[in-house]
Amino acid sequence: MKQLDIFNKPYGPVNLSYDFKNALWIAICLFFSCTLQPFCLNAHQDTSCLNRIHPTDAVLMITPEGQILLRQNESKKHIPASTLKILTALTALHRLGLDYRFRTEFYTDADHNLIIKGYGDPLLTSEVLQEISGVIAGKITEFNHLILDSTYFFQKIKVPGVGNSTNPYDAPLGALCANFNTIFFDRDCQNQIISAEPQTPMTPFARTKIRELGQEKGRYTFGHDPIDATRYTGELFLHFIKKKGIACMGEISLGRVRPEDKIIYTHQSCHSLKIVLKKMLEFSNNFIANQVCITMGAHIHGPPGTLEKGVSVISKYAEEELHLTGLEIVEGSGISRQNRISALDMIVVLRKFSPYRNLLKHSGKILFKTGTLKGINTRAGYIKSSTDAPCPFVIFLNNGNGDIEGLMGCIEEQIAR
Numbered sequence: 001m002k003q004l005d006i007f008n009k010p011y012g013p014v015n016l017s018y019d020f021k022n023a024l025w026i027a028i029c030l031f032f033s034c035t036l037q038p039f040c041l042n043a044h045q046d047t048s049c050l051n052r053i054h055p056t057d058a059v060l061m062i063t064p065e066g067q068i069l070l071r072q073n074e075s076k077k078h079i080p081a082s083t084l085k086i087l088t089a090l091t092a093l094h095r096l097g098l099d100y101r102f103r104t105e106f107y108t109d110a111d112h113n114l115i116i117k118g119y120g121d122p123l124l125t126s127e128v129l130q131e132i133s134g135v136i137a138g139k140i141t142e143f144n145h146l147i148l149d150s151t152y153f154f155q156k157i158k159v160p161g162v163g164n165s166t167n168p169y170d171a172p173l174g175a176l177c178a179n180f181n182t183i184f185f186d187r188d189c190q191n192q193i194i195s196a197e198p199q200t201p202m203t204p205f206a207r208t209k210i211r212e213l214g215q216e217k218g219r220y221t222f223g224h225d226p227i228d229a230t231r232y233t234g235e236l237f238l239h240f241i242k243k244k245g246i247a248c249m250g251e252i253s254l255g256r257v258r259p260e261d262k263i264i265y266t267h268q269s270c271h272s273l274k275i276v277l278k279k280m281l282e283f284s285n286n287f288i289a290n291q292v293c294i295t296m297g298a299h300i301h302g303p304p305g306t307l308e309k310g311v312s313v314i315s316k317y318a319e320e321e322l323h324l325t326g327l328e329i330v331e332g333s334g335i336s337r338q339n340r341i342s343a344l345d346m347i348v349v350l351r352k353f354s355p356y357r358n359l360l361k362h363s364g365k366i367l368f369k370t371g372t373l374k375g376i377n378t379r380a381g382y383i384k385s386s387t388d389a390p391c392p393f394v395i396f397l398n399n400g401n402g403d404i405e406g407l408m409g410c411i412e413e414q415i416a417r
Contacts, residue, residue, distance in 0.1 A: 048410060049070055049407060049410035049411060049414065050070070050072050052402070052403045052406045052407045052410060053072070053395075053397055053402040053403070053404075053407055054397070054399040054401055054402055055072075056073065056076075056398070056399060057072065057073065057078075057395075057396060057397045057398060057399060057402055058072060058073040058074055058076055058078050058342070058343040058394070058395070058396040058398075059071065059072045059073075059074070059343065059393075059394070059395050059396075059407070060072075060074040060343040060344060060346075060347055060393065060394045061383075061391060061392070061393040061394075061411060061414075062347060062391060062392055062393075063385065063391050064385055064387070064389035064390060064391055069391075069414060069415075070393075070411065070414065073343070074342065074343040074344045074347075074394075075342050075343075075344050076342060076343075077326075077328065077340040077341060077342050078340065078341070078342065078343070078378075078396035078398050079337055079339060079340065079373065079376050079378075079396070079398050080334055080339055080340075080341045080346065080371060080378055080380075080396065081334045081335075081371025081372055081373050081376050081377075081378045082284045082286075082333065082334040082335075082369060082370065082371035082372070082378070083334065083346065083369050083370070083371040083378045083379065083380040083394075084329070084332070084333065084334035084339055084341070084371070085280060085281055085284065085289050085332070085333060085334055085369060086281070086346075086349055086350065086353055086360075086369055086380060087314060087318065087329075087341075087346075087349050088289050088292060088293055088314060088332040088333070089277045089280065089281060089292075089353070089356070089359065090317075090349060090352060090353045090356070091296065091313060091314045091317040091318075092273060092277060092292050092296060093273065093274075093277070093356060094317060094321065095296050095299070095300060095313055095317060096273055096292075096295070096296060096299060097273065098272065098273060098274050099272050099273065099274070100272070100273040101268045101269045101271070101272060101273070102119055102120060102121035102122070102123070102124075102268075102269045102271075102276070102295070103119050103121070103266055103267060103268050103269065104116065104117070104118055104119060104121055104124065104132070104176070104266075104267045105117040105119070105257070105263055105265070105266050105267075106132075106136060106263070106264050106265040106266070106267070107257050107261040107262060107263050107264065108140065108143065108261065108262050108264055109147075109258065109260070109261045109262070110260070111144055111145075112142075112143055112144045113143060113144050113145045113146070113147050113250070114136070114140065114143040114144075114145075114146050114147070114248075115147040115148075115149055115255065115257055115261060116146070116147070116148055116149065116176065116233075116234070116237065117149040117151075117152070117175075117176070117256075117257050118148075118149070118150050118152060118174070118175040118176025118177070118230075118233075119152050119175060119295070120152060120153060120174075120175050120291050120294060120295040120298070120305065121177075121269055121291075122177070122180070122276060122280075122285075122287060122288040122291035122292065123269060123271050123276060123279070123288075124176075124177060124178050124179075124233070124269075125178065125179055125199075126178065126179060126197065126199045126200040126201075126236060127199050128267075128269075128270075129178060129233075129236050129237050129240055130199070130240045132237070132240075132265075132267050133237060133240035133241040133243070133244050133246075134244060135265055135267070136241060136244075136246070136264070136265060137241065137244035137245065137246050139265060140246060140264070141246060141247070142246060142247040142248070142249065143246070143247075143248060143249070143250075144248075144249050144250045145248075145249075145250035145251055145252070145253055146234055146237070146238055146248060146250070146251070146252045146253070147253055147254070147255040148176055148230050148231070148233070148234045148252065148253070148254050148255070149175075149176070149254075149255060149256045149257050150174050150175040150176040150226070150230045150254070151175065151256050151303065151304060152175040152298055152303045152304060152305060153173065153174055153175035153226075153294055153298065153303075153304055153305045154304040154305065154306045155226055155227070155304075156226065157172075157173045157174075157226070157294065157306065157307055158307075159173065159290055159307060159331050159333075159335065159336070160330045160331055160335075160336040160338050161330075161331065161333075161335035161336030161337060161338070162286075162335060164224055166213055166215065166220040166221055166222075167220070167221065168180060168182045168219055168220070168221055168287070169286045169287075169335065170221055170224070171221035171229075171287050172221070172223070172224050172225065172226045172229055173226065173287070173290055173291060173294060174226040174229050174230055175305070176230050176233050176234075177229050177230070177233060177291075178229075178232060178233040178236050178237075179200065179236075180285070180287045180288075181221055181222075181229045181232075181287065182219050182220060182221050182222070183206050183209070183210060183219070183220060183221075183222050183232075184196040184197050184200070184218070184219040185202065185206075185210055185217060185218070185220075186217045187216065187217055193207050193210050193211070196217065196219075200236070201236070201239045203232070203235040203236060203239060204235070205228075205231060205232055205235050206222065206232060206235070209222035209223060209228065209232075210222065227254065230254065231252060231254075234252040235252065238252065273292075274356075274359070276288065276292065277292070277356075277359055278359045280292065281359050281360055281361070281369055282361055284369075284370070284371075286333035286334075286335050289332045289333035289334070290307070290310070290331055290332050290333050292332065293307065293310035293311065293313075293314065293331065293332030293333075294306065294307060294309070294310045295310070296309075296310050296313040296314070297309025297310035297311075297312065297313055300313050301313075307330075307331055310332060311329055311330060311331065311332070314329055314332060315327060315329055318345075318349075321352075322345075322348050322349065322352060323348075324345045324348060324349075327340070327341050327345060328340035328341070329341075334371055335373075337373065337376075343394040343395075343396055346380055346394045347392050347394055350380060350381070350392040350394070351392060354382070354392070357381070357382050357390060360381055360382075365383055365384040365412075365415075366381060366382070366383050366384075366408070366412070367381045367382045367390070368380065368381030368382070369381055374400075375398070375399070375400035376397070376398055376400070377395075377397040377400075377402060377404045378395060378396050378397065378398075379393075379394075379395045379404060379408070380392075380393065380394045380395070381393065383411065383412065383415050384415075385415060386415075386416070391415060393411060395407060395408075
């Protein structure tokens with residue numbers, strides 16, 4: 001059967017960009033599918049697959065050659081949930097660069113204070129702070145106050161969809177954060193609060209916040225005030241630097257780096273942006289996604305980073321590079337129900353993301369990202385064809401009653417045929 005190669009063949013003399021041709025020809029194929037069916041739509045579309053979902057849900061699957069194998073409501077906007085992270089990752093790769101590394105700076109001032117300035121590193125963990133303390137111990141022997149500068153981000157960032165729970169996915173954002181702004185704790189045989197991680201000490205501030213939570217044990221975000229989160233990072237670092245024999249004569253306070261302050265060390269994360277995004281996609285980490293989103297905003301538009309600046313970078317990339325208009329994006333993780341994107345638009349995103357598709361989770365011949373909210377179940381990614389070429393697919397179930405696993409099984413069978 002003749003089919004239209006919507007991805008690889010130029011059409012006529014019109015000077016259109018590669019990605020715009022993708023979106024344009026997919027749209028043309030779908031719009032005129034009744035009359036052009038032999039050219040772009042499989043005439044034997046497996047309706048048994050579509051019978052597994054609600055009629056208002058969306059599905060779109062395309063072969064590597066551009067043949068549309070499965071489609072339903074592909075132009076209608078749906079809530080993407082965490083599949084939106086693919087677009088956030090794609091934008092970051094192009095706007096920050098594959099080898100971009102988050103940094104954290106250390107300064108001293110004329111009053112012998114030590115100042116830490118954060119730049120949004122989402123993977124600043126206890127192990128990293130302990131490593132940094134060893135470097136700083138080789139540069140100073142004592143200091144007065146520990147001053148924390150988190151001004152690279154706006155201080156109170158509210159993410160649509162993030163609630164006030166103690167669940168880690170509701171953790172606050174900030175320019176200077178440790179351990180994803182969460183505390184992992186346990187209780188000993190005397191019911192005393194202890195750290196559940198050998199690499200993370202139980203600081204006095206953390207213990208106080210845990211008592212306020214009233215939880216027995218587990219991993220929780222300890223509050224929604226970014227100032228508390230910044231202070232916790234300072235306490236952790238202070239613990240490690242004191243263990244190196246460096247004396248702190250004063251207290252922890254918030255402040256900012258001044259032009260006359262002297263930089264003594266810049267810590268470059270050992271994780272490239274590629275690794276950060278792989279962790280974000282593998283664990284569907286909302287904290288990492290929006291830290292990356294806000295960092296893009298500060299990087300492109302200047303500090304302080306805000307959610308609005310970050311979203312504008314994603315939206316502008318989608319419009320200018322992917323030629324997608326009408327997307328509704330309010331944050332970068334997919335946790336908000338205000339986000340809207342069509343399956344057709346997501347296919348264009350997947351096509352551009354294809355060189356980086358190994359950042360996604362693997363299961364057999366499928367590379368994918370899932371998304372789940374109450375009543376929402378989504379999935380997007382690639383299924384390897386018989387030639388191992390990737391077939392992009394999108395499933396948006398927004399009615400709470402779709403059988404996504406059954407649908408995936410049906411799709412796999414169709415690809416095998």
